[in-house]
Amino acid sequence: MELNKCSRCGNFYVSNTNVCPKCSAKDNFEFSNFKSYVQENGFENSLNTISNETGITVQNLNRFLEYEDFQNFQKTLGNLN
Ligand SMILES: [Zn+2]
Numbered sequence: 247m248e249l250n251k252c253s254r255c256g257n258f259y260v261s262n263t264n265v266c267p268k269c270s271a272k273d274n275f276e277f278s279n280f281k282s283y284v285q286e287n288g289f290e291n292s293l294n295t296i297s298n299e300t301g302i303t304v305q306n307l308n309r310f311l312e313y314e315d316f317q318n319f320q321k322t323l324g325n326l327n
Pocket residue numbers: 252253254255256257265266267268269
């Protein structure tokens with residue numbers, strides 16, 4: 247079993263998720279807010295602006311960009327255009 251360090255709270259945890267179980271509800275919530283934001287506004291604003299408007303920290307936004315889910319999501323958006 248591999249020990250991961252949670253990128254939100256810094257706790258160690260054993261599972262294959264992006265963040266620890268304690269943070270996963272908040273992380274999913276913010277991630278889906280971020281996706282709705284991008285769906286409505288596109289992805290042209292800077293991360294600082296997105297952060298101000300969504301209340302999600304730039305650090306977390308940067309992590310979301312690397313989520314495989316987000317890359318799939320962007321492909322979906324690309325297909326709609
Ligand atoms: Zn955590």
